[in-house]
Amino acid sequence: MTQNGKQNEKIIVHADDDTADIIPGFLKNRHRDVETLEDALQNNDYESIGILGHSMKGMGGGYGFDAITDIGMSLEQAAEEKDTGEIRRQAEVLSNYLERVEVRYE
Amino acid sequence: MSILIVDDSPDARLLLEAILKRAGHKDIYLADSARSALDYLGKDNLKGADGSIELILMDVTMPDMNGIEACRRIKEISHFRDVPVIMVSANTNLDDLQTAFAAGAVDYIRKPPNKVELLARVRSALRLKHEMDRRRIRERELLEVTRQLTAANEELERISSLDGLTGIPNRRYFEKIFHKEWRRAVRQAEPLSLIMSDIDHFKYYNDQYGHLAGDDCLRMIAKTINNTPRRPGDFVARYGGEEFVTVLPNTGINGAVVVAEAMRSSVEALEIEHAVSPVGAWVTISSGVADIFHVLVLEPDELISAADKALYLAKREGRNRLEVVGIITKDVEKTGCYRREGDLNRDSKR
Numbered sequence: 539m540t541q542n543g544k545q546n547e548k549i550i551v552h553a554d555d556d557t558a559d560i561i562p563g564f565l566k567n568r569h570r571d572v573e574t575l576e577d578a579l580q581n582n583d584y585e586s587i588g589i590l591g592h593s594m595k596g597m598g599g600g601y602g603f604d605a606i607t608d609i610g611m612s613l614e615q616a617a618e619e620k621d622t623g624e625i626r627r628q629a630e631v632l633s634n635y636l637e638r639v640e641v642r643y644e
Numbered sequence: 645m646s647i648l649i650v651d652d653s654p655d656a657r658l659l660l661e662a663i664l665k666r667a668g669h670k671d672i673y674l675a676d677s678a679r680s681a682l683d684y685l686g687k688d689n690l691k692g693a694d695g696s697i698e699l700i701l702m703d704v705t706m707p708d709m710n711g712i713e714a715c716r717r718i719k720e721i722s723h724f725r726d727v728p729v730i731m732v733s734a735n736t737n738l739d740d741l742q743t744a745f746a747a748g749a750v751d752y753i754r755k756p757p758n759k760v761e762l763l764a765r766v767r768s769a770l771r772l773k774h775e776m777d778r779r780r781i782r783e784r785e786l787l788e789v790t791r792q793l794t795a796a797n798e799e800l801e802r803i804s805s806l807d808g809l810t811g812i813p814n815r816r817y818f819e820k821i822f823h824k825e826w827r828r829a830v831r832q833a834e835p836l837s838l839i840m841s842d843i844d845h846f847k848y849y850n851d852q853y854g855h856l857a858g859d860d861c862l863r864m865i866a867k868t869i870n871n872t873p874r875r876p877g878d879f880v881a882r883y884g885g886e887e888f889v890t891v892l893p894n895t896g897i898n899g900a901v902v903v904a905e906a907m908r909s910s911v912e913a914l915e916i917e918h919a920v921s922p923v924g925a926w927v928t929i930s931s932g933v934a935d936i937f938h939v940l941v942l943e944p945d946e947l948i949s950a951a952d953k954a955l956y957l958a959k960r961e962g963r964n965r966l967e968v969v970g971i972i973t974k975d976v977e978k979t980g981c982y983r984r985e986g987d988l989n990r991d992s993k994r
Contacts, residue, residue: 554759556662556663556666556759557659557662557663559662560658560659560662563655563658564655564658564659567654567655589707592705592734593653593655593656595734595755595756596653596656596733596734596755596756597653597655597656597659597755597756598756599756600656600659600755600756600757600758601655601659601756607756
């Protein structure tokens, strides 16, 4: 993510055709998560951040987005440690990922 | 076959539902919290009772009430005891696993769920459920068959205890009851009396009126004799052809004489015509009465012999009457009987 040249490249995710109907909704919810994260950060609401991270960790990979599971895991841990910097960084990673991800069903 | 998914995350519910539906599981119910799952199951117990909820996928980490507690509560409802619960969670530490299994969960799926693993575990849990259902149906059938068998045995026992012609207990049943009463009398040091009754000149009656009339006569007399003793425990049986026996527990000779006399007069009062009887115009009976009291060394058969002896005496003395024989074993030799004529005239308080 730190290499500027790659920041705008598409990230191709191959997802199970079974989940084609629900993936757009899932991704939309993650966009909302970015906003929720920003609000929670302003209010120092680490509990909500932890719950959100836990939820992303639990479902990302199930939908085919392992990266979201990883982000969720980092968020959950950062919330526990009240590591505002890390939370802000993961929110950016998530936002960036959502901009670049492209799903191909198979 | 339907599956209940309990998860607070809408994404999780949607994903699990999508995977299961694609795999052919048509009826999926969704609950967004442990509470709403319990409400759903509790409000309509029939959903579990008629077997429509066959599997529950339960998220572990949920606000308010977690999945392990929910599992424990569901398992407390008898309808759902056999409904498998698979826990679903991102946290897989050993303590959680142990608590989940202790709460009644059958399996554990890690989040994020892997489609192949999820479907395999769901399939095996459902197979287990169906196996249990089949077994329970078989058990129910077995119980029903056992119940029918017991009922049939009781009916057989009842039929085999009764005399086919007269409907009163038969000799086989008498032997059982008499020995039981004998043991009770000895154990509780209570008196026990026996009346042996015989229809007077029944052979002549049969010869005169035919065997069908003879059967009717037997039935009427059996009914009359059977209805005479009134105490609980009193027992009348057909002993042989035209012979009847009466067991009177906790009854001394005086009481027994009253009963025997009541039988005799009731039979006479039936006024069943007996034109060829040397005794009288109606069918009559003769009875022998015997009792034991505080006699520990006798055998049950000796009381029967004594009553038989008394009956013999009653016949010899002219019939349509009763005679009494008492048994003592200390002063007379063991088989000895003596006649207690005097007792016949004694008042009885039975």
